[in-house]
Amino acid sequence: MGAFLLLLLLPLPRAAAGAAVCGLCPGPLRNGSVVARYCASRAGTESEGRCCRERGARPERLLGLDLSNCSLRSLPPGLAEATAAVVLDLTENPLAALPDGSFLGFTHLQRLAVPLALECPGGSSAWEEVTTHGSSRLCQGQRNPCNSSGELAWPCPENAACAPDGPGLIQCLCDGPFHGYKCLREGAFPVLPFCGILGAVTLALALLLWGTQRQKAKTP
Numbered sequence: 001m002g003a004f005l006l007l008l009l010l011p012l013p014r015a016a017a018g019a020a021v022c023g024l025c026p027g028p029l030r031n032g033s034v035v036a037r038y039c040a041s042r043a044g045t046e047s048e049g050r051c052c053r054e055r056g057a058r059p060e061r062l063l064g065l066d067l068s069n070c071s072l073r074s075l076p077p078g079l080a081e082a083t084a085a086v087v088l089d090l091t092e093n094p095l096a097a098l099p100d101g102s103f104l105g106f107t108h109l110q111r112l113a114v115p116l117a118l119e120c121p122g123g124s125s126a127w128e129e130v131t132t133h134g135s136s137r138l139c140q141g142q143r144n145p146c147n148s149s150g151e152l153a154w155p156c157p158e159n160a161a162c163a164p165d166g167p168g169l170i171q172c173l174c175d176g177p178f179h180g181y182k183c184l185r186e187g188a189f190p191v192l193p194f195c196g197i198l199g200a201v202t203l204a205l206a207l208l209l210w211g212t213q214r215q216k217a218k219t220p
Contacts, residue, residue: 020078020081021051021062021065021076021078021079021081021082022048022049022050022051022062022065023049023050024050024067024070024076024078024079025050025066025067025069025070027049027050028047028049028050029047029050029051029052029066030066030068030069030089033066033068033089033091033113034064034066034087034089034111034113034138035050035052035064035065035066035087035088035089036052036066038052038063038064038086038087038111039052039063039064042063044056045063050065050066050067051063051064051065051066052064052065052066052087061084062081062082062084062085063084063085063086063087064085064086064087064088064089065079065082065085065087065088065089066089067079067088067089067090067093068089068090068091068092068093068113069091069092069093070093071093071094072090072093072094072095073093073094073095073096074095074096075090075095075098075099075102079102080105082106083105083106083107083108084108085106085108085109086108086109086110086111087109087110087111087112088106088109088111088112088113089113090112090113090114090115091113091114091115091135091136092115092135092136093115094115095114095115095117095118097118098114098118098119098121101166101169102121103121103122103166103167103169104165104166104169105165105166106142106166106167107142107164107165107166109142109166109167110140110141110142111138111139111140112138112139112140112167113136113137113138113139114136114137114139115135115136115137116132116134116135116136116137118137119137120137120139120167121139121166121167121168122145122166122167122168122169123168125143125148125168126139126142126143126145126167126168127139127140127141127142127143127167128140128141128142128143129141139167142164142167144164145162145164145168145169145170146162146163146164146170156170156172157172157182157183157184158183159174159175159178159183159184160172160173160174160175160178160182160183161173161175
């Protein structure tokens with residue numbers, strides 16, 4: 001019983017950031033892709049599968065991801081592991097569309113190559129420069145929507161500050177000492193009571209699960 005509870009409370013091991021996403025498509029970086037060119041032009045980088053990484057960085061920093069010519073009809077769920085990417089290539093894929101919020105958290109993204117049939121995420125106004133070449137569209141220089149002269153689609157509430165959260169996307173961060181829904185609560189977040197309640201609920205669920213399994217084991 002004690003060992004069972006200990007296993008529940010131990011943190012699960014996590015893979016290195018972006019490790020799985022490098023194998024979403026077989027083979028190495030494709031010659032001529034924007035990721036391959038970026039990796040070749042930058043000192044202190046190395047390739048791993050379809051990824052370009054910063055050599056010697058701990059934890060390893062993912063700089064680019066080449067998913068060109070991978071027969072993708074939609075963005076893979078594992079793409080969320082690549083939020084640190086500066087360069088991303090999605091060309092030569094039969095992608096139907098890029099849903100809103102597909103690049104949530106990609107605040108470092110500065111070069112994105114997509115099939116010509118698709119628009120840059122966030123629209124052209126979310127980028128400094130948009131160019132086309134052959135069957136691809138290149139979105140360069142992600143703009144900070146919080147610095148835009150236009151009105152934000154979702155203005156932040158009082159006691160909150162706007163922060164970029166991807167191409168054309170924002171998040172509202174509470175100013176200290178405010179927290180909670182719409183940053184209306186003032187004062188320090190009650191960490192100890194929150195952790196105590198969370199621990200009690202976890203322990204209760206573990207005991208309930210253990211009791212249920214014991215009862216099933218005794219039933220002939």
